[in-house]
Amino acid sequence: MKPLEILTAFPKWAKATPDQIIDSPAFAMPCRLGEETETLRFDAVQGGDTLDLTILFGDEPHLLRLSRSPHFPELSKLWDNRAAVPEPILLALVERECGPLFQLLENAVRRQVRLAGLAGTASLTEVRTVFAQVADIPFALTRSATVVNALGIIRHLDVTHPSLRAETLTAETEYAAFALQPTDLAALTVGDALLLPEIGTVPPRLIVDGRLVADEAGVAPFAEDGRCRIVGAEPSSVTMGELLDAAEKPHRTDGAPPNQLRLLQNGKTIARGRLDRLGEQPAFIVESPTT
Secondary structure: OOHHHHHOOOHHHHOOOHHHHHHOOOEOEEEEEOOEEEEEEEOOOOOOOEEEEEEEEOOEEEEEEEEOOOOOHHHHHOHHHHHHOOHHHHHHHHHHHOHHHHHHHHHHHOOOEEEEEEOOHHHHHHOOEEEEEEOOEEEEEEOOHHHHHHHOOHHHEOOOOHHHHOOEEEEEEEEEEEOOOHHHHHOOOOOOEEEOOOOOOOOOEEEEOOOEEEEOOEEEEOOOOOOEEEEEOOOEEEEHHHHHHHHHOOOOOOOOOOOEEEEEEOOEEEEEEEEEEEOOEEEEEEEEEOO
């Protein structure tokens, strides 16, 4: 499975809203700034000394607050005295130096961008903005439905980001899987033994949140198939990073089974018991059936 397929296998991200995506620390949208490939990120730190502009996405006005940046050398030269510069001259300079940024925003939002003028001070406190940075350009932009819906898509998440990789997922290690007749399953009682020839010969599998399976073949969707499964008595955990790594570099899951185990069918615990031996074979000894 590909990283985004793994991510969207879990409800948190499959059902994530555009707002939740752009608010994620892992948001990192690849983009082009002029001839350079860059990454647009949110949660930039922006000072109070900004050049406040009104831009239009189509016919929809938005506030764009630019911070001083070496990316705009001519604008930076007159930054401290920009209030004394006639507005038409200032806007012409903005159009010339900020053209690549405007093009980036136009491509990202998929609407034509036009510079309408300087923003009126009366509107500045009324507009909710999102703070962003691309290259060495910090800026703030109106947090509108147009912006959020265009940018807040799952493929703009960086699956290598620590905040994503650290997410903890519930997992179970499966040591054996086999078919058992319903009558035999229903008749299980304390002391019954189920032989487990798979243990020691078949590598365990990791079942993550009942949704994905990780084994020596990689990571794949998991679905119950009616077979009985032997897993550890208590669930374990795995991080999203470990699961993503297992998909990129499949590896064999090793380790001896714990002494205490559970017998499952279709996700339901049928019995609890211990690992023992019956003759030469490993066996699950029923201690507390729940059927």
